[in-house]
Amino acid sequence: MRRHSLVWAILVLLAVGLTAASPALARVYIDINAPYARQFPVAAPELKRLGGQGGAEEARQLIGLVAADLDFSGLFRILDPKGYLEDQAKSGLTAAETNFQAWTMIGAEFLVKGGFTSDGPTFSCELRFFDVRLGQLLVGKRYSGLVADWRLMAHKFADEIMHQVTGEAGVFQTRLAFVGNDTGHKEIYVSDFDGHGLRQLTNFRSISLDPTWAPDGRSLAFTSYKDGQPFLYRLDLATGGVQRLSSYKGLNITPAFSPDGDKIVVALSKDGDPELYMLSRSGQIIRRLTETPGIDVSATFSPDGSKIAFVSNRHGGPQIFIMDLAGGNIRRLTYEGNYNTSPCWSPRGDRIAYVSMVNGLFNIHTITPEGGKPQQLTLDQADNENPSWSADGRMIVFSSNREGSNALYVMTANGGHVKRITRSKGKQTSPSWSGRLWD
Amino acid sequence: MSRKFFIGLLVIVFALAGLSLLTGCAKKEVRTDMPAPAVKADEKGAAGLTEAQLREQQLKEELARKRMMFLNEMVHFDFDKSNIRPDAAEVLKRKAAWLNENPNVGVIIEGHCDERGTDAYNLALGQRRAEAAKKFLGALGVAATRMETISYGEERPLDPGHSETAWAKNRRAQFVIK
Numbered sequence: 001m002r003r004h005s006l007v008w009a010i011l012v013l014l015a016v017g018l019t020a021a022s023p024a025l026a027r028v029y030i031d032i033n034a035p036y037a038r039q040f041p042v043a044a045p046e047l048k049r050l051g052g053q054g055g056a057e058e059a060r061q062l063i064g065l066v067a068a069d070l071d072f073s074g075l076f077r078i079l080d081p082k083g084y085l086e087d088q089a090k091s092g093l094t095a096a097e098t099n100f101q102a103w104t105m106i107g108a109e110f111l112v113k114g115g116f117t118s119d120g121p122t123f124s125c126e127l128r129f130f131d132v133r134l135g136q137l138l139v140g141k142r143y144s145g146l147v148a149d150w151r152l153m154a155h156k157f158a159d160e161i162m163h164q165v166t167g168e169a170g171v172f173q174t175r176l177a178f179v180g181n182d183t184g185h186k187e188i189y190v191s192d193f194d195g196h197g198l199r200q201l202t203n204f205r206s207i208s209l210d211p212t213w214a215p216d217g218r219s220l221a222f223t224s225y226k227d228g229q230p231f232l233y234r235l236d237l238a239t240g241g242v243q244r245l246s247s248y249k250g251l252n253i254t255p256a257f258s259p260d261g262d263k264i265v266v267a268l269s270k271d272g273d274p275e276l277y278m279l280s281r282s283g284q285i286i287r288r289l290t291e292t293p294g295i296d297v298s299a300t301f302s303p304d305g306s307k308i309a310f311v312s313n314r315h316g317g318p319q320i321f322i323m324d325l326a327g328g329n330i331r332r333l334t335y336e337g338n339y340n341t342s343p344c345w346s347p348r349g350d351r352i353a354y355v356s357m358v359n360g361l362f363n364i365h366t367i368t369p370e371g372g373k374p375q376q377l378t379l380d381q382a383d384n385e386n387p388s389w390s391a392d393g394r395m396i397v398f399s400s401n402r403e404g405s406n407a408l409y410v411m412t413a414n415g416g417h418v419k420r421i422t423r424s425k426g427k428q429t430s431p432s433w434s435g436r437l438w439d
Numbered sequence: 440m441s442r443k444f445f446i447g448l449l450v451i452v453f454a455l456a457g458l459s460l461l462t463g464c465a466k467k468e469v470r471t472d473m474p475a476p477a478v479k480a481d482e483k484g485a486a487g488l489t490e491a492q493l494r495e496q497q498l499k500e501e502l503a504r505k506r507m508m509f510l511n512e513m514v515h516f517d518f519d520k521s522n523i524r525p526d527a528a529e530v531l532k533r534k535a536a537w538l539n540e541n542p543n544v545g546v547i548i549e550g551h552c553d554e555r556g557t558d559a560y561n562l563a564l565g566q567r568r569a570e571a572a573k574k575f576l577g578a579l580g581v582a583a584t585r586m587e588t589i590s591y592g593e594e595r596p597l598d599p600g601h602s603e604t605a606w607a608k609n610r611r612a613q614f615v616i617k
Contacts, residue, residue: 207591209559209562209594230562230589250590251563251566253562267559269590273566273570274567295560297560297563298557298559318557318560341559342557362556
């Protein structure tokens with residue numbers, strides 16, 4: 001959590017990169033454009049005790065969490081520890097001390113090994129990630145901190161592994177913000193990307209909606225009726241402070257931050273009907289973006305900040321449109337179906353996720369910004385809504401009532417490997433996936 | 440003896456007539472949102488209400504009924520639409536009439552949607568519905584300054600059900616007296 005941030009800043013800088021044999025990565029392990037996503041088998045044996053006396057339980061959970069993170073990504077298959085052959089007593093933590101044959105024999109292509117020490121309140125570990133077939137260390141890190149930091153250490157190393165294999169850091173230190181109504185009112189909640197560490201952020205006992213992460217992860221914008229009207233607010237996560245951002249007559253809804261965090265596009269109805277306006281960070285109107293009668297709402301920025309996709313019913317039912325922020329050029333994107341809403345632009349830039357009502361059911365689709373044939377991602381006989389992309393564009397979190405009350409689920413960008421994230425009573429909806437908070 | 444009998448009979452007849460008037464008033468359902476009847480059964484005795492008092496009583500009840508109707512009669516919409524249908528127009532005409540009869544009253548027009556569809560889009564749609572009702576009333580002569588609008592999207596359904604009937608009830612503009 002943030003209270004360790006200064007300590008972490010120092011310690012992570014001191015984190016020793018254990019000697020890696022690889023210069024620039026010669027192999028391309030995972031090509032994001034490949035249509036068939038093969039899962040890489042990876043083994044993650046127990047960490048070895050290197051010293052001290054405590055920390056065994058945390059060490060066990062740490063390696064388990066690294067494995068869980070890799071499994072979560074949908075890119076890896078964790079091999080059952082019961083089948084591991086290498087004799088732990090005889091092997092060590094380095095490549096030279098590892099019997100890679102024993103791992104190849106059980107089908108592992110990657111291996112995570114490590115050791116830990118713990119003295120009272122402190123905990124240190126060293127973790128290594130190997131390419132089993134090459135018998136080569138790809139990345140090694142040493143982390144030091146408090147015993148309670150084991151979760152963060154596991155997530156950090158899982159992010160390193162993702163970096164090795166995909167060329168881009170993972171998203172295991174990111175967070176979700178969403179709406180929950182466990183208390184009987186719609187309030188804003190936050191949790192880790194995997195649902196752990198659930199925290200209720202607001203207690204207005206009103207209707208609070210549509211939390212949206214600022215790009216730096218330090219604040220959330222959201223709409224609330226706490227002062228009697230749908231106004232837009234900003235909540236600072238470090239202090240819990242809430243500040244009014246936009247309180248025009250009528251609606252102040254669907255905030256979308258520009259990638260640099262400097263501007264917010266919102267829908268206001270103050271001039272007659274819901275239109276899109278660009279606001280500064282502090283809520284001053286810079287300019288109005290849409291003019292047509294009817295509904296214009298729910299903007300989402302392209303990752304280069306030059307365009308927005310948004311919802312408009314100027315052609316009848318709601319459809320997704322794109323406009324250039326510099327020059328207008330408003331063009332329609334979706335032509336299949338009569339009801340297309342909730343656009344979210346992938347951080348990779350190449351796809352926009354949205355919700356389409358087909359035969360009365362709501363399902364998530366993606367489409368390229370150039371238009372064309374959409375791809376349907378969810379196929380359940382249920383409502384699947386509010387898609388939000390992970391920072392690496394590999395996964396989508398969404399809300400679904402497929403198992404009863406609405407809960408949050410995560411799937412890969414192709415609709416596979418669906419995992420349930422929230423399990424509280426009541427409904428969880430409207431998720432927003434944060435960017436990487438520890439760049 | 441027959442005279443006494445005849446007078447007694449007359450008294451009984453009048454008493455019965457008076458009683459039926461009184462019980463007729465006293466038996467009216469007293470709802471908490473209506474004013475209590477002006478006359479209590481035990482206060483007036485056997486003669487019943489005067490014509491003027493009866494008319495006043497009926498007028499009060501009529502005003503209360505009209506006010507309840509103003510609040511309870513909803514303006515309904517088709518799915519994903521904010522245009523005023525002919526049946527909705529009739530409802531709005533009655534509302535305009537009431538507003539003209541009560542010129543000092545201000546109202547809040549709430550726009551609502553059924554549970555289907557995107558929350559955010561429904562907030563916008565609810566706003567459109569409230570504005571459409573306001574505009575229609577404005578065309579019927581109701582001053583715009585008397586009417587505020589607010590959208591609740593799908594957040595405040597009248598009917599928590601998941602059927603077509605429930606959805607139709609929830610797609611509405613609802614009036615609240617300020």
